[in-house]
Amino acid sequence: xxxxxxxxxxxxxxxxxxxxxxxxxxxxxxxxxxxxxxxxxxxxxxxxxxxxxxxxxxxxxxxxxxxxxxxxxxxxxxxxxxxxxxxxxxxxxxxxxxxxxxxxxxxxxxxxxxxxxxxxxxxxxxxxxxxxxxxxxxxxxxxxxxxxxxxxxxxxxxxxxxxx
Numbered sequence: 001x002x003x004x005x006x007x008x009x010x011x012x013x014x015x016x017x018x019x020x021x022x023x024x025x026x027x028x029x030x031x032x033x034x035x036x037x038x039x040x041x042x043x044x045x046x047x048x049x050x051x052x053x054x055x056x057x058x059x060x061x062x063x064x065x066x067x068x069x070x071x072x073x074x075x076x077x078x079x080x081x082x083x084x085x086x087x088x089x090x091x092x093x094x095x096x097x098x099x100x101x102x103x104x105x106x107x108x109x110x111x112x113x114x115x116x117x118x119x120x121x122x123x124x125x126x127x128x129x130x131x132x133x134x135x136x137x138x139x140x141x142x143x144x145x146x147x148x149x150x151x152x153x154x155x156x157x158x159x160x161x162x163x164x
């Protein structure tokens with residue numbers, strides 16, 4: 001289900017640098033946590049994560065700004081940034097990854113396209129963020145797509161910014 005080579009590369013980079021990562025997710029429903037925990041020697045670099053699926057939990061546990069979160073159904077780059085920064089603090093990790101978005105269309109809210117916002121922080125600073133879009137079938141296939149894409153982005157950042 002998960003790309004083991006990708007996960008093991010991330011793990012190797014983090015272990016070599018003696019650094020760690022934690023994740024805060026909603027749209028991926030714990031898949032980032034499941035993926036990272038399946039890397040070789042995950043306990044040496046993966047601090048853990050939190051799945052905060054609604055506005056209330058994102059505000060309570062990840063200190064997401066509530067007025068903005070309510071205004072956008074807690075799906076925005078700003079929310080992903082808050083999630084990334086605060087999960088790193090919560091789990092005392094060098095890196096934080098935050099992701100929020102839609103894995104299913106919600107016509108009553110005029111959500112007819114599937115997308116997610118992600119952010120990656122390093123030492124209390126956002127180092128990369130963006131929007132993922134997909135035409136993949138709703139549900140688990142979308143969640144798996146977002147999971148792999150964010151992990152690829154994270155690996156790319158690690159490789160480009162942390163030479164051995």
